[in-house]
Amino acid sequence: MKMKKFMNNPADLTKELLEGFALANENLVELKPNNIVVNKKLPQANRVTVVTLGGAGHEPALSGFVGEGMLDASVVGDIFAAPSPQACFEALKLADKGKGVLFVVLNHAGDMLTGNLTMKQVAQAGLNVKKLVTQEDIANAPRENADDRRGLVGCIPTYKIAGGAAAAGKSLDEVYAVAQRFADNMATLAVAVRGATHPSTGSVIAELGEDEMEVGMGQHGEGGGGRQPMKSADETAKIMIDALLKDLSIKSGEKIMLILNGAGATTLMELFIVYRQCAAYLKQKDITIVANHVGELLTVQEQAGFQMFMARMDDELLKYWNAPCNTPYMKKA
Amino acid sequence: MLADKTKLDKTLLKTMLLEASRLLREKSDELSELDARFGDGDHGVTIKKIAAVIDQRAAGWGDAGLKAFLTELGDAVMGVSGGAAAPLWGTFIGGLALPLEDEATEIDPPLLIRMFSSALEEMRGITDAKAGDKTLMDALIPAVESMNAECVNAERVNEERVNGAEDSIGKILAAGSSAAEKGAKATENFVARFGRAKNSKERTLGTADPGAVSLSLFFRGLAAGWAGH
Numbered sequence: 001m002k003m004k005k006f007m008n009n010p011a012d013l014t015k016e017l018l019e020g021f022a023l024a025n026e027n028l029v030e031l032k033p034n035n036i037v038v039n040k041k042l043p044q045a046n047r048v049t050v051v052t053l054g055g056a057g058h059e060p061a062l063s064g065f066v067g068e069g070m071l072d073a074s075v076v077g078d079i080f081a082a083p084s085p086q087a088c089f090e091a092l093k094l095a096d097k098g099k100g101v102l103f104v105v106l107n108h109a110g111d112m113l114t115g116n117l118t119m120k121q122v123a124q125a126g127l128n129v130k131k132l133v134t135q136e137d138i139a140n141a142p143r144e145n146a147d148d149r150r151g152l153v154g155c156i157p158t159y160k161i162a163g164g165a166a167a168a169g170k171s172l173d174e175v176y177a178v179a180q181r182f183a184d185n186m187a188t189l190a191v192a193v194r195g196a197t198h199p200s201t202g203s204v205i206a207e208l209g210e211d212e213m214e215v216g217m218g219q220h221g222e223g224g225g226g227r228q229p230m231k232s233a234d235e236t237a238k239i240m241i242d243a244l245l246k247d248l249s250i251k252s253g254e255k256i257m258l259i260l261n262g263a264g265a266t267t268l269m270e271l272f273i274v275y276r277q278c279a280a281y282l283k284q285k286d287i288t289i290v291a292n293h294v295g296e297l298l299t300v301q302e303q304a305g306f307q308m309f310m311a312r313m314d315d316e317l318l319k320y321w322n323a324p325c326n327t328p329y330m331k332k333a
Numbered sequence: 334m335l336a337d338k339t340k341l342d343k344t345l346l347k348t349m350l351l352e353a354s355r356l357l358r359e360k361s362d363e364l365s366e367l368d369a370r371f372g373d374g375d376h377g378v379t380i381k382k383i384a385a386v387i388d389q390r391a392a393g394w395g396d397a398g399l400k401a402f403l404t405e406l407g408d409a410v411m412g413v414s415g416g417a418a419a420p421l422w423g424t425f426i427g428g429l430a431l432p433l434e435d436e437a438t439e440i441d442p443p444l445l446i447r448m449f450s451s452a453l454e455e456m457r458g459i460t461d462a463k464a465g466d467k468t469l470m471d472a473l474i475p476a477v478e479s480m481n482a483e484c485v486n487a488e489r490v491n492e493e494r495v496n497g498a499e500d501s502i503g504k505i506l507a508a509g510s511s512a513a514e515k516g517a518k519a520t521e522n523f524v525a526r527f528g529r530a531k532n533s534k535e536r537t538l539g540t541a542d543p544g545a546v547s548l549s550l551f552f553r554g555l556a557a558g559w560a561g562h
Contacts, residue, residue, distance in 0.1 A: 014414075035414070055416070078382075080373050081416040086408070109528040110416030113459060117411070117420050140532045150532075201365050203374040216532075 003202040025328040034087040035076040037063040048166040049095040052104040060329035061298035069325025070163040082110035085117035100128035100172030106151030107135035139216025152188040153261040164320025185312040192217035192305035237277035244310040257291035259309035264299035338500040341440040350391040353554025357384040368543040371530035376543040379415030403430035428455030467523040469544035472513040479512035506556035513549035
């Protein structure tokens with residue numbers, strides 16, 4: 001199928017989307033050279049700061065969460081591609097306000113290579129940076145092999161928790177510890193019903209049959225798990241909730257965060273219908289949703305499907321999740 | 334008298350790099366198509382960007398010596414935003430520069446081998462991928478091994494010859510190119526263990542790894558550039 005997208009020269013996608021994003025949010029963020037999006041209040045920060053890296057094409061992620069209480073800088077690569085280690089190093093230097101920087105990297109081949117090469121430069125320069133990897137896709141590896149798990153939407157609440165702890169004046173070690181505890185207790189499962197087109201090439205990523213869905217799609221809909229006949233919202237919700245509860249060993253009486261993240265072409269109508277069943281099913285199991293989000297945080301163009309995210313919560317994590325933040329796509333008073 | 338075919342200088346290296354970047358650009362759409370099967374379909378886009386950097390740097394090569402040029406080229410390639418390929422290629426090209434002396438103006442066969450061995454070592458430092466994991470290492474490892482074997486052979490032959498040396502650089506590059514191509518082709522028989530394709534597991538059998546293919550094209554371009562000079 002021919003790609004139908006509003007764009008100009010495909011080579012300018014990242015540049016133009018970032019320019020538009022910065023113009024639309026000029027009171028909150030600033031676009032610096034080398035595609036670094038910076039929290040406008042960073043110059044006044046006297047605390048630990050939080051930086052991340054990742055490809056474009058997943059809007060509002062990742063830069064949509066740059067602002068007070070979440071990310072201080074996001075280093076943006078080209079469409080679905082990691083930025084350079086040089087740009088990341090520059091962003092870390094820029095973000096360091098003397099209290100150290102938490103550097104959040106999603107577990108994808110390119111991002112990890114860039115993250116590791118950046119840390120080499122960090123070590124040479126003697127910067128105070130701690131790297132945290134988010135890897136929570138339960139579809140492509142068991143929990144024992146967490147290093148093989150992809151980083152999906154879980155990076156977003158991780159930024160929030162880390163940003164909350166940083167704003168509370170915690171040290172870098174403390175911010176890292178609380179964010180890592182959250183990351184160790186989170187899990188995501190994704191389902192795809194229709195693939196996306198790569199906006200630079202127009203090629204379709206992962207084609208699915210008319211009546212098929214795939215549980216365990218990757219960030220870009222690349223294959224990962226079971227293809228099966230299309231199911232109803234209620235059936236799909238139950239399959240996914242069961243898988244996440246099992247992976248996290250969550251028992252009756254526990255408190256969780258639940259996020260339904262639309263992949264780009266699945267409607268809010270569908271997400272609410274799925275959420276309704278999740279809430280009822282969890283209540284039946286005596287598991288309490290203490291934090292939630294339903295909407296688009298991290299998308300993949302016009303891919304249809306969603307990511308279901310779950311995390312075990314405690315009072316401290318909940319406090320940081322609920323702490324104030326002011327970013328283009330997440331605001332808490 | 335025949336031109337000396339046992340040494341490689343700035344002019345020749347430039348010719349080789351330009352041919353390699355031309356070939357990479359020519360094949361970039363095929364690389365994207367290959368990547369679309371189990372990756373996200375943009376490997377050719379990244380390779381095109383890397384080729385543009387090689388092209389631009391090689392064409393505009395000023396006074397920089399071999400070492401400085403290759404070091405800067407590696408940094409520039411690493412600066413390309415393009416997933417795993419850019420840091421890998423940047424590390425590879427930067428690795429070539431390491432064994433060179435600052436003032437080096439010529440590369441003889443043993444030095445050429447040291448350069449490629451160094452590039453391989455640098456790559457091993459940043460990726461855990463081993464032979465058979467369906468990555469660009471499946472092209473790189475056999476290429477460097479074959480170049481090494483060919484170098485040993487060429488040196489021996491040249492010692493035995495009285496009048497002039499044979500084209501040992503050309504033979505070494507050809508050996509690397511052919512081994513890289515075979516290695517890339519062999520990835521069709523492997524199950525992906527790295528990158529996005531690894532999630533498709535056994536389904537990746539029968540499809541070559543785009544990263545191995547693109548690196549083999551680089552070797553082919555270097556050899557063709559030398560052969561055509």
